[in-house]
Amino acid sequence: MIEVLSVTAEVYPLIKTGGLADVAGALPAALAQSGVTMRTLIPGYPAVMSRMTSGREVWSSEDLFGVPARLIAGRVEGLDLIVLDAPVLYDRPGNPYVGPEGWDWPDNWKRFAALSWVASELGLGLVEGYRPQIIHAHDWQAGLVAAYVKYGPSATLKTVMTVHNMAFQGTFGAEIFPQLRLPQHAFSVEGVEYYGGVGYLKAGVECADVVTTVSPSYAAEIRTPAFGMGLDGLLNNRSATVHGVLNGIDMDAWNPATDPALAQNYTASTIQQRGVNKRALQEAFGLEASNGPLFAVVSRLTWQKGIDLLAANIDQIVQAGGQLAVLGSGETELENAVRAAVMRHPGQVGLVTGYNEALSHLIQGGADVMVVPSRFEPCGLTQLYALRYGCIPLVSRVGGLNDTVIDANVAAMQADVATGVQFAPPDAHALGDAIRRTLALYADEKSWKKMQRRGMKSDVSWQASAARYAQLYASLIGVTTDDNPDH
Secondary structure, three states: OEEEEEEOOOEOOOEOOOHHHHHHHHHHHHHHOOOEEEEEEEEOOHHHHOOOOOOEEEEEEEEEOOEEEEEEEEEEOOEEEEEEEOHHHHOOOOOOOEOOOOOEOOOHHHHHHHHHHHHHHHOOOOOOOOOOOEEEEEOHHHOHHHHHHHOOOOOOOEEEEEEOOOOOOOEEOHHHHHHOOOOHHHOOOOOOEEOOEEEHHHHHHHHOOEEEEOOHHHHHHOOOHHHHOOOHHHHHHOHHHEEEOOOOOOOOOOOOOOOOOOOOOOOHHHHHHHHHHHHHHHHHOOOOOOOOOEEEEEOOEOOOOOHHHHHOOHHHHHHOOOEEEEEOOEOHHHHHHHHHHHHHOOOOEEEEOOOOHHHHHHHHHHOOEEEEOOOOOOOOOHHHHHHHHOOEEEEEOOHHHHHHOOEOOHHHHHOOOOOEEEEOOOOHHHHHHHHHHHHHHHHOHHHHHHHHHHHHOOOOOOHHHHHHHHHHHHHHOOOOOOOOOOO
């Protein structure tokens, strides 16, 4: 059995702002089948502490970066958790990263340095009876873990750094360095220094034994200037240690046959019953009853997600007899662009702002088309949920979208392998063409149903990917397995 400590700023179902939480929540159970025991270290936000009522204190200090803190161990929702309870750092309402005004908390550098430092100390035996062989750090919030290990006393502890989105890097001014509990020589290009400041993600990519990201295509893309966000040179230097391991989804939480959020459960063989969910979805978004194609978006409304490309094509969707339901929030300009479309097309376009887990399930179970027009997408989970629910994904040909959706071109349709529609390049014109192709496919009911069933039979589980992670872990500590991870 391989012992791994996962370090993450969020984990579903306790605290979630995006796909990172879903991955961190699903991976431990998936890895258990591959001989890996994974515990998860997470900050003690209010939403987390309220669920840790039966946990036990396993460590305490009056001076964790100047504040009192303790570790609480417990099991919640099937997850073995170690919670860093430091109220001065984490006992704050709402979003874990930003304050009520929408600005990053000014002490985020300290909040996540503390998390990373505690993780590295756990790897050295901070808690009696527990000593992981590997620490698996997720995104910039855990980026300093690998630096603390590299510049610490342990030569045997191994680190894995997973980049879920290269755009979020955790960069801070050089003035914080003296407070990070790192030796002076760590402030170098081979350590945490990044353009004169401190880069948390950069530190993780530089110092970890293995770097993974969440799809093979994204692993290649981030080694180019267009997608590397300034770290492409470093990633190319470390290319032998960079692996793309595709995300999976929790097949129990996302199961149309049993999902309690649906108005009507169904399977691939009873797919015609999806119509009940479509009507429920139309009602939820204030849309008229219609048999035309219902397009949907479940996303942060941002430039990265290509929402402006969609906004430029909403009129075309409605003019062709389609409808659009949008769930999400983000950049004010893009929210307003969708709101303007709602005003132009009452009863045909609907918008619900914010995050709503149950509604996102109903959308997958009721919409005909899930639009994911991202300019870049490390993996994407929305299209995986869509495949599972028989909702046809319409996606840009980037990152994990490219790796998980088979485009309905002529050859793929003839070979009976198509599962969705892809478009490139990520611009409004190409998306418009893809929408027209999708409308034509929808008009052929027999072919559409076949494509839906094909998607529902796609393997979007964690099984293969968990086996790849297990092989990477095993190779780090000198254990051999039969699996061979993709580069």
